[in-house]
Amino acid sequence: MxxxxxxxxxxxxxxxxxxxxxxxxxxxxxxxxxxxxxxxxxxxxxxxxxxxxxxxxxxxxxxxxxxxxxxxxxxxxxxxxxIGMIWQTPPLPDSQPVITAVLAGRLGQWSLPRALFSLLRPRDPQGARAELARLSLADKLHQPCGELSGGQRQRVGIARVLYQDPPxxxxxxxxxxxxxxxxxxxxxxxxxxxxxxxxxxxxxxxxxxxxxxxxxxxxxxxxxxxxxxxxxxxxxxxxxxxxxxxxxxxxxxxxxxxxx
Missing domain, CATH: 3.40.50.300 (P-loop containing nucleotide triphosphate hydrolases)
Structure with missing residues (x-):
């Protein structure tokens, strides 16, 4: 196909x-x-x-x-x-925790109430950690994105799309x-x-x-x-x-x- x-x-x-x-x-x-x-x-x-x-x-x-x-x-x-888009400069708000940034990969697949609730209380920390671990970033799970280097932000962007799991x-x-x-x-x-x-x-x-x-x-x-x-x-x-x-x-x- x-x-x-x-x-x-x-x-x-x-x-x-x-x-x-x-x-x-x-x-x-x-x-x-x-x-x-x-x-x-x-x-x-x-x-x-x-x-x-x-x-x-x-x-x-x-x-x-x-x-x-x-x-x-x-x-x-x-x-x-x-469609999952990995940008050269991922649009990650500085104040956003890495876990929230990764879980945002599935916002388009979730209902509005579930998406809003996950922003307040992350629903799947294990899933986010697993994708970050593939990129040697599991220890950054709760760190604000603003404290990451440019290379770390790029890897968080990759982890977010892997968590999205798009075709x-x-x-x-x-x-x-x-x-x-x-x-x-x-x-x-x-x-x-x-x-x-x-x-x-x-x-x-x-x-x-x-x-x-x-x-x-x-x-x-x-x-x-x-x-x-x-x-x-x-x-x-x-x-x-x-x-x-x-x-x-x-x-x-x-x-x-x-x-x-």
Whole structure:
């Protein structure tokens, strides 16, 4: 089954083109890394898949064979509750305890009374602790988020989405503030947990080495276009040099992903 089906999607911010004629299919349970230079459109692509942004009229997005923009507001909200978003800078209020931040992953799945009660008295401390432990943060359970380092906040953001347990995980530079050892361990945890739970995982990563080691499929994005879409073992140094080099791919077959 196809989890994500994006067809000829383009996106502009005012007059600025951000994504150009993107087509992409990702099956349920696949794990895909998106790499490319800064400004390539990687974050915008994730926001599009999260239905936070809408493609221009000619483009189409289907998630689990549903068009989010043809659903009612309630149905679209239910669909969004199946998507977990890991931000590069997680939106964690400084005064919020870590336990509350992690349990907030399921607010979209709970009734309003249960959600409000959990904010006052956390309902599942064991569940929150278990996800934090995967990321070596169990000792931070009751610490205010404002006392965490940037890397710790990123790992709390990962723990929150793991607690949410969504079928689609979108991760935008989830380990950019971590040292190499913690970054490796955190990506490995995210990858393993997605696999164990059958979740589809799409992650933007600046660290190409992490992408190639842990993701079977690599998507190279440059200037809002897919330059290549390959198995990790098929990505060559020449392809990476073109992706990150100064030459523009916007020529000849720029609208199509390069065969690998």
């Amino acid at each position: 196809i989890a994500v089906d994006l067809r000829r999607a383009s996106l502009r911010f005012g007059e600025l083109p951000v994504l150009a004629d993107i087509s992409l299919q990702i099956r349920v349970g696949e794990r895909v890394a998106v790499i490319g230079p800064s400004g390539a459109g990687k974050t915008s692509l994730l926001r599009l898949l999260a239905t936070e942004l809408r493609a221009e009229q000619a483009g189409a997005l289907h998630l689990w064979q549903q068009d989010p923009w043809q659903l009612s507001s309630r149905q679209r909200q239910r669909l969004r509750s199946r 689609l995980i979108l991760a935008d530079e989830p380990v950019s503030a971590l040292d190499p050892v913690l970054a490796e361990a955190s990506i490995l945890t995210l990858h393993q947990q997605a696999g164990a739970r059958g979740s589809t995982l799409i992650a933007n990563l600046h660290a190409v080495d992490l992408a190639l080691r842990h993701f079977p499929r690599i998507l190279g994005l440059r200037q809002g276009r897919i330059l290549f879409d390959c198995a990790a073992e098929a990505v060559t140094p020449a392809m990476l040099a073109e992706l990150y080099g100064n030459e523009s791919p916007a020529s000849q077959d720029a609208e199509q992903a390069r065969p690998c």
